Amino acid sequence: MRGSCLCGAVVFEADTPLRPVIACHCTQCRKTSGHFWAATSVPTAALRMVRDDGLAWFRSSDSARRGFCRTCGSSLFWEPVGGDTTSIGAGTIDGETGVSVECHWYVADKGDYYELNDGLPQFDRES
Known part of the structure; x- marks a missing residue:
């Protein structure tokens, strides 16, 4: 897996399976992303910075x-x-990820301008 920021000042890689994506609707994730935060994860030790001068x-x-x-x-x-x-x-993440959204966290904090009707599990906090 390889990914980057929009301008390319941060580029990263990991050669390990990705966890399914979790959609987090907490206030902090909404503020930092402008909507909800959809994220996968890897062991920190497996994440390599190819370029990090912008990080x-x-x-x-x-x-x-x-x-x-x-x-x-x-x-x-x-x-x-x-x-x-x-x-x-x-x-x-660049290209195909091979993962999909598994669940929604912090739905009690989600924005009032959208609905969650994808049938995935929803939790008021972390599961």
Whole structure:
């Protein structure tokens, strides 16, 4: 798997299976992405930065940080503090991903301008 930000200042790779995509509707994910955050994940140790001169991190809460491109603003990563996985924005992956959306998290916080009617499991918080 290979992915990047919009301008190419951040390019990453991982040679490991991707987790199914989770659609997170929490307020932080909606604020950082402009809608909901659809992300897969890989073990942090398996994620390789091919180019990272544009990569910046923001501590978004006591328990997580978010990686983004400081040049184009693309939201790229989410990491739990002390965790061993990195979530990757599904839309930042180049080509076919081989994964699909598995469920919706934080639906109690979702925007009022859209409906969730895809039949997938929905959780008020993380499952």
